Amino acid sequence: ILGIALIIAMLALGIMFPVYATKTTWIYVVFVYIFFASVTPMWLLKTPRDYLTTFLFIGMIVAAVIGVFVSNPTITTPAFAGFKSASGSYIFPTLFVTIACGAVSGFHSLVSSETSSKLVENEKDMLQVGYGSMLLESLLAILVIVIVGALPNLKASGVLDSTLANMALADTATPFTKFSAGVTGLVAQLGLPQSWGLCIMTMFVSALALTSLDAVARISRMSFQEFFEVEEGQEPSGLVKVLTNKYVSTITSLVCGYLLSLGGYVNIWPLFGSANQLLAAMVLISLAVFLKVTGRKGFMLYIPMVLMFIVTMTALVQAIYGIVMKLFVTGGFVLMVDGLQLVVAILLVALGLMIGFNSGSKLVKEK
Template sequence: MNSLILVLSVIIIFIIAYATYGSYLCKTWGLDPKKQTPAHTMEDGVDYCPAKAPVLLGHHFASIAGAGPIVGPIQAAVFGWLPVMLWIVIGSIFVGGVHDMGALFASVRHDGKSLGEVIHSTMGDTGRKLFSWFAWLTLILVIAAFTAICAGLFVSTPAAGSTSILFIILAIAFGFFVYRKGAGLGVSTVVGVVLLFACIWLGMRFQFTAGFTKSTWVIILVAYITVASVAPVWILLQPRDYLNSFLLYAMIIGAVLGLVILHPTIEAKSFVAFNTGNMNYLFPMLFVTVACGAISGFHALVGSGTTSKQIDNEKDVKLIGYGSMLIEGVLATIAIITATYIATPELGELLSDGGPMNVFATGIGNFMQSFGIPFETGKVFTSLAISAFALTSLDTATRLGRFIFQELFDNRQSADEKANVLTNKYVSTVITAGLGGLLAVMGYAKVWPIFGSANQLLAALALLTLAAYLKKSGKSNKVAVIPTIFMFVVTFAALVLLIIQKSADFATNWILVIIAAILLVLAVVLARFGYKTLTETTEEKIKG
């Protein structure tokens, strides 16, 4: 199979899907460009802050992308590249795209509040609390997985760590000049991107983080996300994600250009086996391993957590919600190509020395070499790009965890009542980031399977919430109901298999087994609530 034909076919299919199915969703759900968004009606300069579509697209895409669409598809390649690609394409268009756009839309229509609050309006307070606990536990796993991935990458590629620190300083300066000094976005972007690549050169030239251990990086990263979680979005989150998006765009363009010139043949088998050993069955494990490459519950938390508070106009929901998922599908496609054109012995060496991120960076480095960029430069640049996005997912996940934790313990009936100490943003941030950091010490390889299952089950719950909201609003919810059923079946099965698998070595994996069991119980209860809500709504409509 020619890799160039594969990636171009996916891009064309996604463009058609965006123009047709994406527009159909807008019309069915009734997006209204004239309706004021929470970013304007509730603007506070900290969390609620309107952002222009290109800036918010950069922030949202950077937040949801992270390392997920790279790690997941490469790990899933053990089943063969064809099943992975089919799920990436079908999942992105009909499941992940609907999920992301729907979560963003529902949140915008609920004052930019989290999906937990949307559930409150459809399934009651008990449903809200159960979902919030589920979401918070999933975010702990997100923080753990991405902290471990970043720490490992920074140890193996010190230039990535050094440059990431310089990025943060640049982002703060960019945010200050654009949002507080009124500098024009166009000129600031040109200057910012030039300085961004200057940071890359400096990071490669002066690797001042060389010698940092993985434990040191875990501590640094936990400290960073703690600060990032409570800082105003305009000073760090928005500008850093916006500037970082140019890194990813450049990486994708470089990869596609390299594929056009090199167009390597995919060496791996299209299909390997249904069971690759140790209870690793294609169904359901393929669908939870690919994760962010086709659908991710984390996306719903981002959309309803930070992005919905920054939407300038409802017409931007399609571009930012549906469009970002399709772009991520392209990235996932490139990721699977980097793993499947490399010969099996070399692939094994790369996986053992740096994991899927190392495979991806090596593949893109080879692609860029085809048009004159030295292999090492291309590999380091790719490592920097994916580490930047993993960091973005990290600070976004921590902020979201802080929001949800505060909501869980905020029982005040009026503004005059004394707040619970756990609703304090600093306390809730320290608890969220600290627990994620502790789990990160176990390493991504142990955390990822549970994270993948929890993440996809969260996506099923988000789709269920969307279905209930659309039904309550008198709109057709078939586009959400069918994916909901499929994702529930997949993730229930995956969690049960993982609990059985991890229980074989309970002494080592006890904390993961317990978290998986808690998530499974919460999901079962929430599924019952959702089914009851959908059924009651239908009956009431018929009676009416």
């Protein structure tokens, strides 16, 4: 109760006395936060913060549902705009590496094993947590399609004021901006000032993004440490002890994330989507092998496993081709942006082929 009251008080304080800073400053603030979220015990920071964020998440969904039903917006966006987007991307494989979390997500498999497992008191509760989360994400996905699809009509009908509409429909607007502005316009029909609504909705969406950031910071640190694990009973060398130190491994992971952040949202998203879905394919392959060697049936995993592998490999090869074309043909190659992405994409392809070959050979064996 105290936490929720403080959240409301901070929102009010932020609306009355807003703090303006550059994008670079906010990046530094976020990285400092996720450093502490990665190294502190789960119970001290991440667990209570995630718990309080749940109320923001539910509040955002409730506000969006009420807004949609009260305003009853008309979707004017065409249901199908062709197999090729204005930016030149084809619906395959782009669609399948963009629509992630609610369908299949490798990142969620890491979250469930590395963090969710430490937050659940009773293993039986995982059924409710997992299934409930899936239903909520599906509901949120439908709300996003309705709200973003109705944005042009919301502007034409005057539901969104001109400032909000121009911001939401600008070419530079991110999906977060479009969704926040759309929900704000719908909820404003209930009498809430749009400037207040935009601040609150943006805070809701930002809080959700932070739950992903602090989770991925912690998971990347733990994954980095696992690279240098030694056999049980062996004494790790001095270098291994340094590299597996939680502060050193966290800083190393965050430096890699910071370098990728310099590339900007638009450049990073296709690579992130491909990496996420490739990880999902790897998880499905690993589970299929586990079920096979333990004498259980796993045939239901084979089709999604192969499909995700083909999709992500196609997307990564396309990304590599596009960067190579920049380097040798069209120009515009930036070393710290395109060069870094090229290295990551090649490593991901190599990783996928290695795991696919090793695990696939086990699946075709009789025993």
